[in-house]
Amino acid sequence: MVTGRISFIGAGPGAADLITVRGAKRIAEADIVVWAASLVTPECVTEHARADAELVDSSRLTHEQALEIYRRAERDKLNVARVHSGDPSLWGAVQEQYDSCVKLNVEVEIVPGVAAFSAAAAAVGRELTVPEVAQSLVLTRLEGGKTPMPDGEKVREFAKHGTTMALFLSAARTGQLVEELRAGGYEDDTPVLVSYKVTWPDELMVRTTLGDLEADVKKHKLWRHTLFIIGKALTAGGTRSHLYHAGHFHTFRKADKTARRALRAERAEKAQSAEKSDSEEGEPRKPKESDAAWWAVRDWQETARGAARFGASRTIPIEQDESQTELFGEQCVEAVQTAAEPASPEAERTETPAEIPAEAPAEAAQSDSGQGDESSTAATKPAPNRSKTSAQRKSSTSAKSSSNKRKAPAKSASTAKSKSTTDRKSAAKPDEQSD
The missing domain is CATH 3.30.950.10 (Tetrapyrrole methylase, C-terminal domain)
Structure with missing residues (x-):
């Protein structure tokens, strides 16, 4: 069972009428009032304390002596009001007293006050x-x-x-x-x-x-x-607070539309003025978070567009990885390089080979792997319906110009070797495709 009560009261800056209602009530209920006579006006205590209350000046007390008063309150079931100046939470030396009183069998509380x-x-x-x-x-x-x-x-x-x-x-x-x-x-x-x-x-x-x-x-x-x-x-006057501005809205009030537009225009004008002032002083304007987000999105878009156009404008030679020849034949590498190179008049005059059927990559793979004359001879044998005449290829090229511009067909190793050097140019090595 709790006996007695100890209240640490903030008496405010000094005036007797600046103490809180709760603080004044605790003083009126106290059997003992401990107050700092050098920091609190006497009227703050005498106007609220009972006539039979014991008044103790804390300016002459030590911490141990104050604890004896609190122990007496526990023993005799007394109410004690410890009155501090200002607010007890600021330089009030209250914490050490409060912690000691918590260990006693008494009720303990802190009553805030007006700060100086x-x-x-x-x-x-x-x-x-x-x-x-x-x-x-x-x-x-x-x-x-x-x-x-x-x-x-x-x-x-x-x-x-x-x-x-x-x-x-x-x-x-x-x-x-x-x-x-x-x-x-x-x-x-x-x-x-x-x-x-x-x-x-x-x-x-x-x-x-x-x-x-x-x-x-x-x-x-x-x-x-x-x-x-x-x-x-x-000394500064500042600007009008937006809390009670007609253009400001919150949970309990809607904004006036006209005042809202005026408030936004005022904010924009201040932002422009600040930016102009920074530019006149020679200091770079700090980017806003919204500006940074906008530029991040724009950079991403430009990167995406650049990646889409990369195949049509790149001049970087494509290097062939010799360790991957078993997976990708010569015609596959040439197809990628041809698609990556920009179209030129000389390339347009060059005869375009026919598309290779699905079973052709197997033969080309054997040629690329360097298996000897046997694979080379097999690759040079003409296959039915696998090649076209020069006129047919030119006709096919003009008829399907739009599709050939987007995708150039792969060159067959067998077709390239069967043609004479007078009708076509010698096939370039993969490393020379970008020259």
Whole structure:
């Protein structure tokens, strides 16, 4: 059975009326209220706590002493409200306390609060994420303090993003902070908001620039309760958000057609303006993903077309693999080479041999394999209906010109050897077909 309850409450930046309703309710129900008197205004506690509640100032407590209070809550079934400034999730030293309380037989919870950077932005009427100016917010602090910073979490590294930054716990070393921000890329004219004890009665808000930041901090003698916000979003107007634009649609609202067309035209104009600006500065425009996809498809199409035209325009000689002569006869190799070569007037005047029947490749294979005079003699014997006269071949060539242009028939080894050298040219070797 769980006994008692411990609530870690974010009291906000300081003002008593900026605490959440849940946080105020937990304080009103608490038997013991532990609060940081140096970071939370007294009114935040006294306006909500019971008259008989025990109030403990945590600024004088150690972690072990705070644990004794939590153990007493378990033993006596008490409700404890541990009040932190701002939001407990940011530099609140809450995690170690929460983990210790989980081991006890008590109910444990965390009540979020208003963060100091949010209150500072509200105090000067600024949005920290202005469209097309800054869409990110970096929360960090200067390295070199009591708590070491992890590797890679340097102010100058975060500053390279150029977006809005909120820097806590850094006012005591403002000179070092300025140098780190400059090293990261911020210019001296970058606007800076100095927020001291925001929402407290003695609140101080100073607008300055990075170049004057150190002098202004020394002028006002600030070193505690000070927050710095830096970035162009503090002064830039930006553009209208599309969230409530009539041309923008979402789950609960349809877009107006006229406004939608106007919004698209505005986006296109901005894109053209950005492209023109990049070209004037001499910087190449970065290709968009849609452009890359379009060019990829176009390159693929051109490659496919080129492969289809390759047989008609190639001039690369076809090499014959001697180890494959048993599979492909001479007439097969010549047929491939002839089909790959472009037509020429001399080739058109050359007599075209007849097509070889299905059983011819067997004879040609024997000729190519070099079996001796016997196979050569058998190959030179005329076969019935296997060859045509010169006139018949010319007639057949003119009658079937369209088909012969697409596919040239293979040359028969027997026909080529039976013709005289005066009627035809000597057959070229496979390696010479492209000459």
